Amino acid sequence: MNAHDAHRLNILLYLDNELRGQELEYLLAHLDNCPDCRRLLEEERALSNLFHRTRPLYTAPEPLRARIAAAAGPAAALGNKPERKPERLLRFGWQSARRSGFRWVALAAMIIVVVLGLTLLPTVVRHAEAATFIDTAVTTHHSYQENQLPLEIRSSSPEAVTAWFAGKVPFQFRLPSSQSLPGGHPAYALTGARLIKFKNENAALVTYQMKAETISLLVASDKFAVAAGGDEIRSGKLTFHYNIRAELNVITWSTHGITYALVSSIHGSAQHSCLVCHQSMADQSVFK
Amino acid sequence: MFQKPNTSHAADIVGIEHIDGLYSYALVLTRNRSEAEDLAQETYVRAIGAMERLRPESNVKSWLFTILRNIWFNQLRQRRTAPQIVEMDVEGINVGIGIKTSDDDPYALYVSTLERNQVREDIEQLPADFREIILLREYEELSYQEIAVILNCPPGTVMSRLARARAKLRALLSSTWQTAVQGGRESSNECSRCASSQHSALSRQ
Numbered sequence: 001m002n003a004h005d006a007h008r009l010n011i012l013l014y015l016d017n018e019l020r021g022q023e024l025e026y027l028l029a030h031l032d033n034c035p036d037c038r039r040l041l042e043e044e045r046a047l048s049n050l051f052h053r054t055r056p057l058y059t060a061p062e063p064l065r066a067r068i069a070a071a072a073g074p075a076a077a078l079g080n081k082p083e084r085k086p087e088r089l090l091r092f093g094w095q096s097a098r099r100s101g102f103r104w105v106a107l108a109a110m111i112i113v114v115v116l117g118l119t120l121l122p123t124v125v126r127h128a129e130a131a132t133f134i135d136t137a138v139t140t141h142h143s144y145q146e147n148q149l150p151l152e153i154r155s156s157s158p159e160a161v162t163a164w165f166a167g168k169v170p171f172q173f174r175l176p177s178s179q180s181l182p183g184g185h186p187a188y189a190l191t192g193a194r195l196i197k198f199k200n201e202n203a204a205l206v207t208y209q210m211k212a213e214t215i216s217l218l219v220a221s222d223k224f225a226v227a228a229g230g231d232e233i234r235s236g237k238l239t240f241h242y243n244i245r246a247e248l249n250v251i252t253w254s255t256h257g258i259t260y261a262l263v264s265s266i267h268g269s270a271q272h273s274c275l276v277c278h279q280s281m282a283d284q285s286v287f288k
Numbered sequence: 289m290f291q292k293p294n295t296s297h298a299a300d301i302v303g304i305e306h307i308d309g310l311y312s313y314a315l316v317l318t319r320n321r322s323e324a325e326d327l328a329q330e331t332y333v334r335a336i337g338a339m340e341r342l343r344p345e346s347n348v349k350s351w352l353f354t355i356l357r358n359i360w361f362n363q364l365r366q367r368r369t370a371p372q373i374v375e376m377d378v379e380g381i382n383v384g385i386g387i388k389t390s391d392d393d394p395y396a397l398y399v400s401t402l403e404r405n406q407v408r409e410d411i412e413q414l415p416a417d418f419r420e421i422i423l424l425r426e427y428e429e430l431s432y433q434e435i436a437v438i439l440n441c442p443p444g445t446v447m448s449r450l451a452r453a454r455a456k457l458r459a460l461l462s463s464t465w466q467t468a469v470q471g472g473r474e475s476s477n478e479c480s481r482c483a484s485s486q487h488s489a490l491s492r493q
């Protein structure tokens with residue numbers, strides 16, 4: 001084992017986002033000064049990209065899917081169908097009411113609860129999922145600002161960052177070019193990006209700088225991330241959801257199978273927040 | 289996306305979205321398509337029966353993988369034999385297995401198919417413990433902690449075994465895949481076998 005082999009394990013942990021604290025700092029410092037280990041990192045990253053490109057390793061054949069569906073059918077008919085959490089809760093509530101002797105009152109209450117629950121449950125679940133995505137975006141923003149989430153690519157080129165994410169995230173997206181203000185100065189500057197985990201899936205963290213303000217953009221598949229709640233702003237077919245968390249402004253939206261959360265400390269109304277970046281763009285009128 | 293003859297039932301099955309991963313894991317363990325299908329099906333049957341005992345905060349995905357592994361090793365014990373290494377006909381397994389791609393370009397699909405088949409072949413040459421840890425980490429993206437629970441071993445063992453498995457697989461791949469596993473030259477990410485196959489295919493046209 002040579003000196004570089006000793007770092008290989010930590011390089012793997014780093015690629016898997018499993019390296020933390022001092023070990024992470026030590027490795028990053030070492031990588032800055034060791035071209036051999038940087039080459040090792042790129043080799044391991046290339047191997048990981050190969051795995052990404054060849055997913056899934058095998059695809060379940062259609063007959064197997066049909067067999068599993070058929071096997072689940074009789075179980076459901078026999079009353080053995082797995083109960084989802086709300087169903088369990090409802091059943092528990094009904095049994096409790098019987099034990100307490102208030103059958104009719106409980107039955108009426110249960111009917112109301114069931115009707116309200118069935119009506120409101122999807123909305124409640126959706127808002128809870130949206131809150132989770134917002135919380136993750138805010139936590140990630142703080143961690144990045146506190147240098148706990150170092151960028152894995154530093155570039156001001158949207159094309160370079162877009163290319164870096166290819167094959168690393170379970171969705172395809174393209175970063176737009178930075179828009180310029182009158183006078184030729186960019187409205188904001190891309191600084192870099194890195195991968196983070198959201199619900200066990202890779203998500204993209206993209207960072208920008210606008211004067212002294214740090215702006216982060218969390219991007220995840222809409223299979224796992226939901227945009228809902230808050231003050232809503234409609235722009236064409238898009239709906240932006242404006243929230244304030246931990247003194248940060250968070251704007252979320254979903255489009256083309258991807259959900260975004262833009263986090264910044266830029267103050268103002270929802271419209272004002274959007275206009276900060278869009279003030280010189282062709283679509284500025286939709287935010288006024 | 290797949291079409292199911294009994295869509296209403298299939299859509300209700302908890303964890304059905306992990307069927308490709310479970311089937312892949314079953315295939316990696318059994319190296320036999322028929323056994324893998326039975327194993328994946330049995331996993332869902334057991335899971336449906338055990339849903340009542342699943343805690344709300346449980347990780348359904350790693351729970352399903354744990355069930356599958358336990359069923360497989362129980363079957364091995366019942367046979368009272370050491371794990372039988374059934375020679376797998378890789379071409380036979382690949383027949384009829386859909387290749388998912390986001391690109392409709394026929395050339396990209398062709399290259400993608402060759403690339404995936406080559407990776408499968410090389411993974412199949414790994415020892416069983418390396419095959420399963422590559423599948424769990426690199427294809428299913430389970431965390432080290434989740435894999436440690438599935439394999440019933442310390443997380444440190446997961447880390448070291450994964451590193452050895454990757455090194456072994458890299459050595460296998462590098463013989464035919466010089467560019468894809470070498471950093472800094474990934475833009476030409478075609479293996480030599482793929483390249484020669486493409487050349488042959490194009491020459492025939």
